[in-house]
Amino acid sequence: MEGGLVLDSSATPAKAMNPNSSSKVRVIVRVRPFLPHEIAANNGDQTPCVSVIEQECESSTEEVVVYLKDKESSRNECYRLDSCFAQEDNNVGRIFYREVSPLIPGLFHGCNATVFAYGATGSGKTYTMQGTDEMPGLMPLAMSTIMSMCQCTGSTVEISYYEVYMDRCYDLLEIKAKEIAVLDDKDGQIHLRGLSRVPVKSMPEFYEAFSCGIQRRKVAHTGLNDVSSRSHGVLVIAVSTPCDDGSAAVTGKLNLIDLAGNEDNRRTCNEGIRLQESAKINQSLFALSNVIYALNNNLSRVPYRESKLTRILQDSLGGMSQALMVACLNPGEYPESVHTVSLAARSRHITNFVRSAKKQETPKIKVDMEAKLRAWLESRGKTKSAQRIQALNSPLLGKTPNSFANVKKPTINLSSVKAKVMTNRSACNAKERTITVPFRNIFYNESTVDSNLESLQLAGDKEEGNAGAGESVLESNTSLPGEASNQEESSANNFDSSPVSERKSTLRSSLRKALSPLNTNIKQKPLNEPLFTNGDCTLLFEPETPETPPPVRNNRSQKTRTPLHKFTACGSNLKNVLLKEYIDFLNTANREELLELKGIGVKMAEYIVELRETSPLKSVSKTQ
């Protein structure tokens, strides 16, 4: 291999990537040697500001305690990290074999991984990631290993290489007039529109494309580094592996990121464009530290959208990629090293949920439900069926197609709902890291349903809304009226008293208000024009411009004749599906999705998300 490195797989600690499992961001430190001019400036003194005071054995599963000491002020700090590679020769090669190569097999199973070098300017990030002609960095080393493995697996490789310069993305493999657009899909996955993907079949082909990209990347001389990267550089190696069963190939991506270094402009003496670049670099790294802070503190809102860099790293920090952070240190710079290592140490607590990128099957259950409803309508000879189906495909139904998986379950089992919520959340949106904490369904249906469809309330309210005489509890869409589930009732009564219970009534009433506009979409129709019938019950609703709800009358017989009461009084599967979808949506939607609901503002959305994170999951039930 180039640079005289010898691949010794036996030296690689076993660290198998287990798809669909949680994995902490792994954080290692790499200390570069003193450079000749630094040694001269220090009068030959080569005492580094960083040392390892505890490294139990050579296994990558052990922690190390990194000790930082300022020679001048004698200040010192200790941080616990995953591994430390001190100034010995060729620590990049060792980092590759011990830390990066274990990530590679997962790519062939459709898992994603990210390796990113973080550190102050001049700390050796580009040297680590890109390397030199004599000493290849992690990027060519990874490519070389992947190419060798492809020969056995029949996989194909494509690369993309881009930079984030002044918070804009540019393709480095193909010159384009336009910047690359960073977009996220409905699953929260980031896509770079317009980014070229170059197929690579051999290392010479890779070097040709890669060196072209390196030449295009923006670098400049600064007061602290002769060749300083002015952008974050990202090499993406996409490995597509055919499946044994002949189905579509799975693609795993390895993102290798050489971040630009933070700069102290009192020392770089940057001016003009260099100063502007520096400001953007520091800004994006500050955004990165904010994301790490939010993830560490379980904040409901993680500010990924503050910069392009954090959006790109979204999947690697609290997302579904396996991630390795290489914290690079200049051995002579104490303050910068402390800054780098403290952020690195905090990043270690971030959990990702590694998931294979194998395509999820289209949720057939949704299709089935629609087909059933259509057939049902047709069998009753109703007109405007398309319109009504559209009504059924409310934003709530449409937003969370995955949650249809629940519909077919005859009963709602706490653990299965919990599992589903976890899957949905990790699949739909990695923006909010809520999975490490107990997850809670904060909504369940109240035992009584009033004219404002106040069927959604906090778990824990059961005591005031227990199913009364003649009221039945619907376990799920397949439960029939009257099949009051004792199990459900008892589970509802088993609600833990949670710290949020004081706030529940406030939330409930606010939620009622928040959710009430739904009611205004339900138009009262004359009883002789039923839209849906189910036995002796008539469902009357049709989407319409919101309007003021009709005044609620006390007269019970009048009341039960309103469309909504007809609707809520019915025991139809349809009603249950709709209500359940609503509840599922409230329990699984992320902040942005909640915000799209009428009447839910920022505070309410954040509050809902926060509440879900703080108490155990409660069952979902609907009473009539």
Ligand SMILES: Nc1ncnc2c1ncn2[C@@H]1O[C@H](COP(=O)(O)OP(=O)(O)OP(=O)(O)O)[C@@H](O)[C@H]1O
């Ligand atoms: N192991 C090493 N052996 C010799 N020189 C090294 C080593 N590591 C880093 N260097 C040198 O240190 C200097 C700074 O490294 P590099 O340019 O990679 O830093 P950087 O962190 O990428 O900086 P910036 O953020 O400004 O781009 C370079 O001259 C590089 O050649």
